[in-house]
Amino acid sequence: MTGAEIIVEAARIWLWIGAGVAVLFLGFGMAMVDEDADGAFAFRPLLVPGILLIWPLVLWRWGRLAMGSDDWAWRYGPPRAIHMAMAVGLSLAILAFLLGGALVKQSWPADSAPQQLSAPEVSE
């Protein structure tokens, strides 16, 4: 199995698990953890693509909400605390990527002349 085939197979498995989570969560789980969603169905298909991709997060949030261990205020604390660090870090990362790209970029070997290593074979 080549590297590309492994990546494609892993993505396929990931999406199939996501499809299973989507069926369970949108079919049963959502109404259990969000009373506002109880009886509302039209919007649920819109969530399928997102659940296919981030199903581990959906399972984690579903579990916390179902067990009543969610602290909504806590969830917003960490992102706020690292806003400044992330802004500076991402700005520096963009610069680093640009400079790094320029540094590793190959130079067109314009001075490299073709060399004939051996003459054509002469047919008898």
Place this chain on the structure above:
Amino acid sequence: MSEKPFFIGYAAVPTALRFVMGLVSALLIGGAAVLGYAIGHAQDDPGDGAFRFDYGRQTVTGVIELTPLPVMHVIEGSEQIAAGDTLMLSGAGKNGALPRAAALDGQMAQASGVLLQRGEIDMLQLRGGRNGLQAAAGDGTTPAPVDLGHWKLAGEICDGKCLAGAMRPGRGISHRACANLCIQGGIPPVFVSTQPVEGEEFLMITGPGFSPLPEAIYDAVALYISAEGQLSRHGDLLVWALEPDTIEVLP
């Protein structure tokens, strides 16, 4: 209530902040413009290759040769394609013409499609099915290949279709994935030499002994490399049988 100015977007800018805001705004806008110009200026020239839709549909007749990918030695040309030209052939998109051309090796055929041109390199993108390539009546023989010896060249492996004008840019590291997909799809690969070889800058490439291109070459596509291989002339097209174990990625 604090006297410290507090900026809100829909009110007039406090006097104390006007200079700083103007300076920061000018730096951001000017910096973005300079950065954009610098990035654009650093890009390689995409070249003048293009689909020649302005020529209209081209229909020519000639002899098919498998090198092992198909080329046509034109015997009866068109307004834009001269008799004696050697055309690389491709299908639509990232598909080669080998499935249609395999049964026509060494035979007369009629090819019809759109020409792609970049300098001395040209390729015909065939129409679909038999409209694009079909056996034709007439006499014609494949020109005998002329051996030109063993050569070490420096340059870049590209796919012939994008290089000839299907994409802009059709070469370089930013085009690497596309080039690999085209080559895997059967589009003839082309080597761009740093300097002309036997008068040509572009050479069609094959595997050793003019075999199909080995997968080992895929990793070297779109990089600046040097390599060795046997060179021969097929019609007016140079074909280089590249040896993968001689590939060196240049700094």
